[in-house]
Amino acid sequence: MIEPHSPQSCDLLIEAGWVVPVEPHGVVLDDHAVAVRNGEILAILPRAEARARFAAAEVVERPGHVLLPGLVNAHCHNPMTLLRGVADDLPLMTWLQDHIWPIEGALIGPEFVADGIELAVAEMLRGGTTCASEDYFFPDVQAATYKRLGFRALVGLPVIQFPTAWASSQDEYFDKALEVHDNWRGDALVRTCFAPHAPYTVSDESFARIRMLADQLDLLVHLHLHETAHEADEAVKQHGMRQIARIDRLGLLNSQLIAVHMTALTEAEIALCAERGVSVVHCPESNLKLASGFCPVEKLRRAGVNLALGTDGCASNNDLDMFGEMRTAALLAKGVAQDASALDAASALRMATLGGARAIGMGETIGSIEPGKRADLVCVDLREIETQPLHHVISQLVYATGRQQVSDVWIDGRAKLRQRVLVDIDTDALKAKVARWRQRIATMPAAR
Structure with a gap:
């Protein structure tokens, strides 16, 4: 028997x-x-x-x-949830230079970063997002906050050409980046990558150093690239070549690159990204709100480029809603391509899940429901x-x-939201912290 x-x-x-x-x-x-x-x-x-x-x-x-x-938000500035609704309806550079950067200059610190991320995690969990690729200052605080909240994240190690509250010199940016990377090496939930801000705020010398360290440490590079046509035009004036050509000359246009925004691309640039294995993160709602231009998503998809979705920060979106981002991405792709079959629903969902996971180096771990994955x-x-x-x-x-x-x-496998109720976050305490930040920001001239 x-x-x-x-x-x-x-x-x-x-x-x-x-x-x-x-x-x-x-x-x-x-x-x-x-x-x-x-x-x-x-x-x-x-x-x-x-x-x-x-x-x-x-x-x-x-x-x-x-x-x-779980949905993967492949590009965000989550501490900026505290700036949601500040300086709306302005052009990108006016918004950034006259409002966002002055406010951040006055407020950025460990408490601002930790509270902003907690608000973002609460919002993301309630919207089905379980992983974020973060690009902001104080990555040590970011990593500790994500870990405390049990949220999966790729934390960017910032590099930018001017002093900030995080670092006062290029050497300090790199020294601190390596320290944070070492402290979080091998963590199950939190990983790190380099996050140079953009070609117009990072020097060739810093890019060369990033390339060397990224190769040595096997780290991804998370970069705003071709965000607007104006940036591409200015790059030609300053460097004699478009941004992608400059990044390629510096050895960074490869499978380690997470290229964010990517509007105003030529056919040759699309083909080159496909050939080099670059992942592109599309942020449709932020691009629309800031009138930054249109990412040619369908052309990239047909060329074989791995595509992901991001919300960008709440100061330019103004939410972290990946369901909304999927819908906008699918509809916008059809309008840009003038083809109703462009970016079908299954492909949009793939961008928000497995495409995002692959872009941030976690495709073997998350992004699809398969035995052996988390x-x-x-x-x-x-x-x-x-x-x-x-x-x-x-x-x-x-x-x-x-x-x-x-x-x-x-x-x-751990419950973070159970029948619409957050499991690990005290929402009343969180709202009280956010209210204090609102009162503080409201007194600043740049917030108006």
Whole structure:
């Protein structure tokens, strides 16, 4: 007589009306479950099979919900949540030089960074985002705050040509960058990369040093590049070549580059990015709000460039809503390409998940629901009036779903949002801290 197999133990079994694994592309699995143990995805299988195969410490039943990978915000300045709504409706350089930089110059410090990130994490979790690629000052504080909140992050090590509250000289920027990198090397949740601000604020000497260290330490480089046509024109006047050509000459146009914005690209530049393995982060809503230009997303996609999505900072967006970003990206791509089939829903979702994970060097760890990957997962309730009738799950996620329909979020298999309630963040205390920052910022002339 053959004895029946005993069920395997697992920590968590999530049962959902649908599972969208992202890989394979465009697949929707009806009435499936995902088993998790020690923060790792064990299996994706039909719900009835899952019940028979696994003895779970916790079973989460979400009929009428879709389970998908956690969204990846591949470019943000999260402490700037505290500047949400400041100096709206202004051109990029006026907004930056006359308002944002003066306010930051007066306020930037460890407390500002920590409180801004906590506000951002609360917002991102409530919107289904489980990982962010951060680009701001005080990366030591950023890393510690993300770790404390149990949120996955790629923390940029800033390099910029002028003194800031973080560093007063180029040597200090690099010395501090290496110290932060060493302190967080090998951490399970927080990784680091170089984050030179932009070609117009970083010298050739600093770029050469970044290239050398990035190669030695195997670090990515997170860079604003071709944000506007004006920048490209000014680069020709100053350096005799467009920004991409300069970055290429300095040896940084390669598979380690996370190129953010990328408007005003030529066909040759698109082909070169594809050839070199550059990842492009598209920030459609920030680009629209600042009238920065249009990233040729469909041309990049057809050329084979890995594409990701980012919100940019709350001072230029003004939210961290990746569902909104997906919808805007898909619609804008169609208008720019003058092709209604450009950037279909499944491809937009891929940008916000696996494309983002690959861009920030975490494609083997997160971004899709596959056995062996970390259990960064999101449940979205599609039973609401706004997403009925439900003809096509992925289409509904991209074109009709609002972030308020996110019900549950897990990072590394740990619950971070449970039926719309944040698990680890005291929202009343957070709101009180934010109110104090609002009062302080309101007194500053640059905030008006």
